[in-house]
Amino acid sequence: MIEDFQDSFQKVEEEIVQVLTDEEKQVLKKLLIKINERI
Numbered sequence: 001m002i003e004d005f006q007d008s009f010q011k012v013e014e015e016i017v018q019v020l021t022d023e024e025k026q027v028l029k030k031l032l033i034k035i036n037e038r039i
Contacts, residue, residue, distance in 0.1 A: 017025065 020028065
């Protein structure tokens with residue numbers, strides 16, 4: 001179940017990243033880093 005979720009999330013993530021500009025990717029990366037630090 002969790003692997004399926006990871007799989008589909010990965011696909012969605014790839015699709016989102018394709019339409020993002022480099023600037024947006026940097027912002028997203030910073031957000032992800034902050035989230036990971038809190039977990």
